[in-house]
Amino acid sequence: MEDSPLPLAGVRVLDLSRVLAGPWATQLLADYGADVVKIEKPGTGDDTRGWGPPYTANGEAAYFHAANRNKKSVAIDMASGEGAQLIRDLASQSDIVVENFKVGGLAKYGLDYASVSAENPKIVYCSITGFGQTGPNSHRPGYDYLIQAMTGLMSVTGQPDGSAGAEPMKVGVAVSDLFTGLYATTAILAALRNAEAIGMGCQLDVALHDCQLAALANQAANFLATGVPPQRLGNAHPSIVPYQVFDTGDGHIVVAVGNDSQFQAFCECLNRPDIGARENWRTNKGRVEDRANLIALISPLLKTRTTQEWAETFNSGGIPHSPIRSVGEALQSDQVAARSQISDHAEGLRTVGQPVPFPGQPNEPPPLLGAHTDQVLRQYLGFDGSSMDNLRTIGAIG
The missing domain is CATH 3.30.1540.10 (formyl-coa transferase, domain 3)
Structure with missing residues (x-):
């Protein structure tokens, strides 16, 4: 098996997502061998590049490093006509597109599902939003904190009423984003298999609200079985004692x-x-x-x-x-060391690695902004140095 190609070798992913849910999904695809091209705004890039302190040894926010390993960063100005055309050309040669723009927000660039699939019918197009493409809240932005509140997760997290410090609490990591990234990944892989079988892709409508509601698991099932809303129990379990x-x-x-x-x-x-x-x-x-x-x-x-x-x-x-x-104690434990879960990179960079690795899996640190712009435009679109110089002159690429 060590000589076998990675499961997603040869699969091309165009990543138009930012922050966490989308990048979490595309990072998993990259781990399993997909060629993930992350499109970022010249000069600033993904919002999380500036979400510090703390910062890593290369000056990037540590937050960005959590969700962007094994990707290529391409700096393109989508708002320019030339930049939007470059992204459309990249989409036409991709197998998967992942985006988390507001509903309908990519239509003006010709990068919505209808436009992309007209040129590339086999595309698996994953749209990640707070509330989905339909419904009364579809126009609203969705943030993890809001989703934890709206789905009832915070109502079952924290000390019980009457205890010291009793109030609804959010979970200590952005679980709604992370669940959504995982659900999106499994759906993408299922849709990719179907597209390869029938020659036709589809649009995946993935919503943070839907995914977190599903991830309430036994708490949701308990309510549906009894009609009684679960209550906060602090660190106790509603169905198991002690x-x-x-x-x-x-x-x-x-x-x-x-x-x-x-x-x-x-x-x-x-x-x-x-x-x-x-x-x-x-x-x-x-x-x-x-x-x-x-x-x-x-x-x-x-x-x-x-x-x-x-x-x-x-x-x-x-x-x-x-x-x-x-x-810190968890990351420095003997179990973590035995499982080789911490990756050490150049310049003192350290990241938590993929928990379900395949032999030969790549282990590249998150890229600097625009580090692969020239490489990708040459490889995908056949641009030469002069063409890219012209694009930089007009501000279409960084």
Whole structure:
């Protein structure tokens, strides 16, 4: 398998997206061997190039480095007639287009799906927006924070009412964008396979709101089954007990008891088998129904020993658990090192790599703005140096 080409070798992707959801999708495609050409505005580029501090060793915002490895950056001014024509020409030779402009925003450049597919019927054209191409909110811009609020995610995140610091909370990373990027990638790959089979592409209508709603998973299913809106439970789980953070003698530990046999083993670790023997706590259903009394009994026991002492005990007892690490501690852990998830590049650049790699996968750092403009125009469109000089003179490329 080491000598086999990457799964998407030979696939050309025109990336007209910015910020996170779209770039997250195209980064995955690039990881798997697609030739991803990222179109950026001359002089400024993707918005996230300026989303700092912090900055990396090459002066770019660290945020940009999270979603743009293995791509080629081409600086073209879409607002100029010549620039728009260049992008149309690139689209005609691409297999996939990914864009996240406002609904209808690319039509004036001749880069909407109808225009592009008229020249290239096999194109898989992925449009990523906040609310989709239809519906009463289709005209609205969509940002991750707003989507977390609108889909109910924030209503189930944070401390419960009546507790200290109780208020709806957003998740600590832009999960709505990231879920959308993942959903977009799977849809693109399915559509690409279909296009190769029947010779006809399609437009994919991918919305942050739709993807985050789907990613509510069991919380949405719980409401649909009962009609009762889920409530915030802090670090507890709505359907499993005990499955939460506990205070220890010197910090905190997460315990994730996933079934009834684990609960019996957990009680043995606490030196309290009598807790596991109580009839109303022998099943997860009973533990959920009597959550408050059970947790009130367990919590003081966890405070009698340090986090490390409990970790050793739970390791011996086969109980799923973890200390709460900082991001730095997580990235520097033995597990991360063993899995080679941190990539070191020239100039001191470091990035988190692809979590599901293929042999021979590329490992190029995110590109500087316009680093591949000349290369791509030569390779794709056959431009020579003089032609590109003329385009720079009129400001069509950077």
